[in-house]
Amino acid sequence: MNNYITGKIIKELREKQGFTQLELASIIRVSDKTISKWETGKGLPDITLIEPLSRALKVSVIELMSGEYITNQNKAGNLLKSSFSVCPICGNVIYSIGENLISCCGINLPILEADLENEKHIINCEMIENEYYISINHDMTKEHHISFIAYVTNDRCEIVKLYPEQNAEARFFNRGKGTIYVYCNKDGLIKKDM
Numbered sequence: 001m002n003n004y005i006t007g008k009i010i011k012e013l014r015e016k017q018g019f020t021q022l023e024l025a026s027i028i029r030v031s032d033k034t035i036s037k038w039e040t041g042k043g044l045p046d047i048t049l050i051e052p053l054s055r056a057l058k059v060s061v062i063e064l065m066s067g068e069y070i071t072n073q074n075k076a077g078n079l080l081k082s083s084f085s086v087c088p089i090c091g092n093v094i095y096s097i098g099e100n101l102i103s104c105c106g107i108n109l110p111i112l113e114a115d116l117e118n119e120k121h122i123i124n125c126e127m128i129e130n131e132y133y134i135s136i137n138h139d140m141t142k143e144h145h146i147s148f149i150a151y152v153t154n155d156r157c158e159i160v161k162l163y164p165e166q167n168a169e170a171r172f173f174n175r176g177k178g179t180i181y182v183y184c185n186k187d188g189l190i191k192k193d194m
């Protein structure tokens, strides 16, 4: 019978996080003997412990159970803290601050790395009265379109979701210095500092 989780993966992830068996045990409130049992294949974690265990080991439940995990390489995370993920299946947009592991529709979503604006994706910012009018000259077809525009300042993030056939534009109340993020469903995340 195949185990739904293996001791090898628990040990590997525990060591990756730099935890001793005792440290991991105290996080999820079991004894170190229990952790040792799991890692040597003499026992399996109760199903109710899978979620806290995956959280402690900083992987998703799916990764823990499949034994295949990804490494979060959000290099900008420490400096910028803001990050976006987009689910390729349902189009869900997730904004987060700091490191995390996001899954949606049963798959793990990588943190999107933002590129600076480029010749195909020029972000125009105009100040109209007390609003920023953001526009981008871009296709808005089902196959290739801008799916959101976000305005991130040090204390908040405002996201305007866009759909094909709409104009690629958004208005934001001027909250001062910040970054505009534009997401193209084909070319990814593009940013411009303001």
Ligand SMILES: [Fe+2]
Pocket (backbone or CB within 6 Å): 120, 121, 138, 144, 145, 184, 185, 186, 187
């Ligand atoms: Fe594009």
